[in-house]
Amino acid sequence: MNMIVCLKQVIDPETPPASFKIDPQSNKIVPPPGIAPVLDPYSEYALEAALRIKDAKGGKITALSLGSDLVREVVKKPLAMGADELVLLEDEAFTEGDSWSTAYALAMAIKKLGDYDLIFCGRQAADWDAGQVGSAIAELLGLPSVTVAQKIDISDGQARVERVTDDGYEVIEVPLPALITVSNELGEVRYPNIRGIMAARKKEPIIWRPADIGVDASELGAAGRRTRLLKLWLPVREGKCQMIEGDSPEEQAVNLALKLREAKLL
Amino acid sequence: MAESKGVMVYAEASQDKLSAITRELMGCARKLADDLGEGLSAVLVGSDVASLAQEAIALGADRIYVIDDRLLKDYQTDAYVAVMGKLAQQVTPRIIILGQTAVGRDLAPRLAFRLETAATLDCVELAIDADSRRLLATRPVYGGNALATFTTESQPQIVTIRAKAFSPAEPDTSRQGEVTTIEAGLRPEDIRTKLLERVTEEVEGIRLEEASVVVSGGRGIGSAQGFKQLEELAKLLKGALGASRPPCDNGWVSEHLQVGITGKIIAPDLYIAVALSGSSQHLSGCSGAKNIVAINKDPEANIFRAASWGIVSDWKRVLPAFSDKVEELVSG
Ligand SMILES: Cc1cc2nc3c(=O)[nH]c(=O)nc-3n(C[C@H](O)[C@H](O)[C@H](O)COP(=O)(O)OP(=O)(O)OC[C@H]3O[C@@H](n4cnc5c(N)ncnc54)[C@H](O)[C@@H]3O)c2cc1C
Ligand SMILES: Nc1ncnc2c1ncn2[C@@H]1O[C@H](COP(=O)(O)O)[C@@H](O)[C@H]1O
Numbered sequence: 001m002n003m004i005v006c007l008k009q010v011i012d013p014e015t016p017p018a019s020f021k022i023d024p025q026s027n028k029i030v031p032p033p034g035i036a037p038v039l040d041p042y043s044e045y046a047l048e049a050a051l052r053i054k055d056a057k058g059g060k061i062t063a064l065s066l067g068s069d070l071v072r073e074v075v076k077k078p079l080a081m082g083a084d085e086l087v088l089l090e091d092e093a094f095t096e097g098d099s100w101s102t103a104y105a106l107a108m109a110i111k112k113l114g115d116y117d118l119i120f121c122g123r124q125a126a127d128w129d130a131g132q133v134g135s136a137i138a139e140l141l142g143l144p145s146v147t148v149a150q151k152i153d154i155s156d157g158q159a160r161v162e163r164v165t166d167d168g169y170e171v172i173e174v175p176l177p178a179l180i181t182v183s184n185e186l187g188e189v190r191y192p193n194i195r196g197i198m199a200a201r202k203k204e205p206i207i208w209r210p211a212d213i214g215v216d217a218s219e220l221g222a223a224g225r226r227t228r229l230l231k232l233w234l235p236v237r238e239g240k241c242q243m244i245e246g247d248s249p250e251e252q253a254v255n256l257a258l259k260l261r262e263a264k265l266l
Numbered sequence: 267m268a269e270s271k272g273v274m275v276y277a278e279a280s281q282d283k284l285s286a287i288t289r290e291l292m293g294c295a296r297k298l299a300d301d302l303g304e305g306l307s308a309v310l311v312g313s314d315v316a317s318l319a320q321e322a323i324a325l326g327a328d329r330i331y332v333i334d335d336r337l338l339k340d341y342q343t344d345a346y347v348a349v350m351g352k353l354a355q356q357v358t359p360r361i362i363i364l365g366q367t368a369v370g371r372d373l374a375p376r377l378a379f380r381l382e383t384a385a386t387l388d389c390v391e392l393a394i395d396a397d398s399r400r401l402l403a404t405r406p407v408y409g410g411n412a413l414a415t416f417t418t419e420s421q422p423q424i425v426t427i428r429a430k431a432f433s434p435a436e437p438d439t440s441r442q443g444e445v446t447t448i449e450a451g452l453r454p455e456d457i458r459t460k461l462l463e464r465v466t467e468e469v470e471g472i473r474l475e476e477a478s479v480v481v482s483g484g485r486g487i488g489s490a491q492g493f494k495q496l497e498e499l500a501k502l503l504k505g506a507l508g509a510s511r512p513p514c515d516n517g518w519v520s521e522h523l524q525v526g527i528t529g530k531i532i533a534p535d536l537y538i539a540v541a542l543s544g545s546s547q548h549l550s551g552c553s554g555a556k557n558i559v560a561i562n563k564d565p566e567a568n569i570f571r572a573a574s575w576g577i578v579s580d581w582k583r584v585l586p587a588f589s590d591k592v593e594e595l596v597s598g
Contacts, residue, residue, distance in 0.1 A: 013409050017546050017568050020411040029408065099375070100384055128407050128414075129527065131387050132375035139379035144458040145343060147372045160462070165368040167522070171463040184511075184528055185521060226384035230402065231415040237571040241560070244575055249583035256559065256577055256584075257591035265536045265557060266503070266595050 001059030001154065003050040004113060005083065005120045006106055006133065007043035009067055009074050012036065013126035020234070027232040029127075037074055041189075042122025046182040048189040049152055050120050051082045057154060060084045062113060066105055068095045072205075079200035080192030086205040087113070093210050093217045101224030103136030108213040110141065118159065119179040123148050134181035144178045150185035270421040273299040274359035275308045276350070277322050278369060284321050287365035287427075289434035292325040294392055294427060295363050296435060298401070299328075301394045304360065307331060311349060313339035316447070323443035325435040330443060331357070335450035337457065340464075341369050343376060344457045349450050351380045356448075359422050361401050363392075366426040378424045385424040386416045390431040401425065409527055410550035429475070430533040430554050467522050472506045474523060478535045479505030482525055482552070484542020485512035486562070486581065493519050496540060499589045502596065508532070508552075510542040526551035541581045544569025561585070 012035050021030040031037075050061050063078035066089040079086055089109055097105070110119060119141075121134035138145035150169060151162040157176050162169045164185050174180075192200070210217055217223060244259060246252035260266045275295045278285045292308070299306035308327035310318055312334065319330040333349050350373065354362065362377070364370035366388045378385035390413075391404035401423045404415045417423075474480065481500040483493055493513065500507045507523055508530070514521040525532060526548045533554030540561045542548060549572055552558070560573035561581050570576045577584055 011408070013547070014545070015411075017411055017571075020408065020546075022412055029412070098384065100379075103379075123528075126409060129388070129405075129409065131371060132378075132385060135372065135375040136379045139376050145376070146459065147343075148368070163368075165464070167469075168464070168466040170461055170465065173460040173462055175458060188515075226420050227386060227416045227418050229414055230417055232407075232412055233414075234412055235406075235410075239571050241570045241573045241576045243570075244577050249577070249579035250587035252577045252579055253584045253587035254591045256575060257588055257595060259575060260536070260559070261595050263557070266592060 001053060001057055001118065002116045003053065003059055003061045003118045003120065004064055004110055004116050005043070005047045005050050005061060005078065006064050006137070007047060007075070007078055008040040008122070008125045008127070009037050009065060009070055010040045010125060010127040012038045013041065022232055022234060024233065027229055037071055039074055039077055040122055040125045040127070042124055042126060042182065042184065044189045045184055045186045046120035046122045047078050047081060047083065049149065049180070049182045049186055050118070051190065053118070053152065053154055054082065062087060064106060064109060065089070066094050066102060068092050075205070076200045076203075077192060079203050080196040081190060082196060086203065088205045088207050089213070090207050091209045093220045093223075096222035097220065098225040098227045099130050099132035099136055100226040101220050103133045103140060104224060105213065105215060105220055106133065107137045107140035108215050109208060110137065112213050117176045119143070119177070121179070121181045123181045123183045134179055138179035141179070144174050145180070146172050146174050146178065147181040148183045149180050150183055152180060268358045270358045270360040272305045272307060272357075272359045273302070273361045273363065274354070274357065274422070275306065275327065276362065276364040276370065276373070277308045277310050277318070278365055278367060279310070279312065279315060279318055282317070284318055284325070285365070286434070287367055287429055288322070289325060290429070290432045291363055291365055291427060292322070292327065292435040294432040296326040298361065298392060298394055302360070302399060305329060307357070307359070309333065309350070309353060311338055311346060316445075319445045321437070323441050324437040324439045326441065328443050330445045331448050332445060333448045333450050335452055337452045337454060338450060340461045342457050342459050342461060343372055344459060345452055346373050347376045347380055348452060348456060349448075350377050352451070353448055354381055354422055362422045362424045364424070364426045366428050370426040374424050374426045381422065383420040383422055383424060384418045385426070386418070387426045388428050389425050390428050392425065392427070406550055408546070410546040410553075429531045467520070469522070471501070472504070474506045474508055474525075474530050475532055477506035477532075479503040479538070480508045480525075480532060480534045480536070480552075480555075481505060481538045481540065482508035482510070482542065483513060483540045484510040486541025487513060487518070490518040495585055495589070499538075499585065499592065502589060502592055505534070505536075510545070510548045539569050539573070540585065542569060543567045544572055
């Protein structure tokens with residue numbers, strides 16, 4: 001079983017809202033000082049899904065990340081968790097892309113890698129929450145896809161996938177090769193162990209530039225965008241909260257109930 | 267290709283009725299169509315869906331496209347992308363709008379890539395730019411920490427809308443519209459996936475998305491037992507129970523109770539948030555609530571920035587007294 005997992009490096013999504021700043025002039029996020037980037041948590045679920053299959057059936061996992069200034073400790077984490085190989089699409093030309101240019105480059109890299117049974121992506125990346133790259137890669141490579149998976153079983157060249165729906169889940173059978181996007185309902189993601197961390201330290205990533213995957217810079221990153229970002233801003237929260245006082249928590253509770261009654265909410 | 271014109275809505279139905287999201291889709295799409303001075307169409311895809319056409323017309327569609335085929339009985343990516351792709355090439359709409367549902371979030375991006383255009387998912391605001399006549403699509407990004415407006419130069423422009431973000435259309439049964447039937451032209455072998463089973467989680471009492479009062483707990487509740495107290499309060503208020511992500515991950519409550527960007531998006535009249543900090547990801551799911559009450563021992567908790575009323579105290583002491591008083595008030 002050959003598996004490819006796409007993992008994105010992002011600004012830590014658990015950055016406290018108060019530290020989250022943007023630069024309205026350039027329409028860009030100001031990286032929160034002192035908070036290191038992390039792997040997109042949904043990408044980690046995608047990797048975990050692949051690792052579970054490898055644990056059960058064996059196989060090879062190639063991790064694939066696209067960006068520039070990729071922090072080695074961050075993008076090498078998949079190796080520490082149990083992936084076998086790491087390919088980085090690292091070049092200035094890859095950055096500032098949208099779902100189109102990102103998916104296009106990833107799809108071309110996957111084509112070059114060639115031999116695969118399953119491709120995994122996160123359901124969405126925790127920075128722009130776009131939720132498109134997985135489906136896009138599948139469309140570009142002509143593969144069947146199942147999105148928002150919470151469980152995957154492999155048998156007889158097929159994947160049986162539980163796909164999360166609005167009020168439960170459905171079980172879908174898909175022939176391989178296929179692309180699957182994974183959701184947090186998959187359950188806990190493993191921590192790298194010491195042996196994995198040591199192994200990862202010794203392994204060097206393979207780095208591909210645009211020419212290595214045979215694409216023109218005009219198709220990549222900012223140049224290849226099909227959606228234009230016009231405006232980026234922070235939502236205003238009014239901060240009109242009325243604090244309910246009282247001599248004890250019990251008295252505060254009673255006062256709150258009375259307030260809500262007064263407001264006709266009870 | 268012909269000039270792109272008009273707004274097209276992908277109408278969703280369940281149990282032989284148009285879904286709530288479809289009314290919201292029609293509400294916002296009608297406005298966009300009027301702003302453009304162009305027509306509004308709705309697409310019904312499925313098996314035995316033709317009977318819903320009148321309902322969609324009443325909600326504001328000028329034209330209905332019905333694609334009815336046994337092979338379309340259940341949503342399957344290959345089948346639905348194929349028929350929607352063909353229809354879009356034939357009709358060349360300027361804009362296609364879908365709901366950000368299990369179906370919409372799967373169909374929209376793949377359809378966009380098939381049509382070599384771009385999609386913007388989970389929009390909370392849509393407008394037409396007067397000069398360029400392009401769609402301006404606004405959506406939360408960075409887990410709800412920021413908002414962004416996007417536009418696309420390629421056509422059709424495809425977007426999905428978040429539940430509860432747009433006002434639903436009011437049905438008007440005197441409205442007239444045309445119904446066009448389109449051949450699906452599908453062969454069974456075009457559909458590579460197979461739906462084996464659909465499992466629906468049974469909910470006791472009122473559904474979270476429909477409740478007018480929601481009592482929601484966070485990591486600070488600490489246990490499944492703690493949630494029992496919240497559940498009792500929810501019952502007393504004829505509301506539903508909700509949770510932030512940690513209680514779901516820890517198995518204190520069902521994962522279907524998660525409110526937030528990766529959970530349910532709700533807009534009750536009253537949201538009582540107990541011992542949860544109010545992360546952006548959580549607020550994404552409940553900031554549509556008309557009134558938020560926060561109970562948290564940390565006065566700096568972010569939830570107070572979104573709340574109308576707050577209590578800074580230990581919930582374990584606040585909640586019993588609050589429940590007692592509520593019981594007295596609602597029974598009295
Ligand atoms: C990609 C991504 C998606 C996510 N999606 C979601 C989502 O859909 N929904 C969601 O909820 N989260 C989501 N999260 C997680 C989110 O970032 C937060 O980690 C989470 O919402 C925190 O939950 P919490 O507020 O319950 O816990 P905490 O942040 O730990 O807050 C606990 C609060 O309880 C208070 N407290 C503790 N004890 C007491 C007491 N005795 N009395 C009163 N108050 C007390 C504390 O002061 C604190 O404010 C997501 C995260 C990521 C990265
Ligand atoms: N730059 C990237 N490098 C590697 N994988 C990516 C990248 N961008 C997106 N992905 C993958 O696609 C998923 C969905 O991303 P998106 O469509 O951008 O929300 C992510 O969870 C990743 O698995």
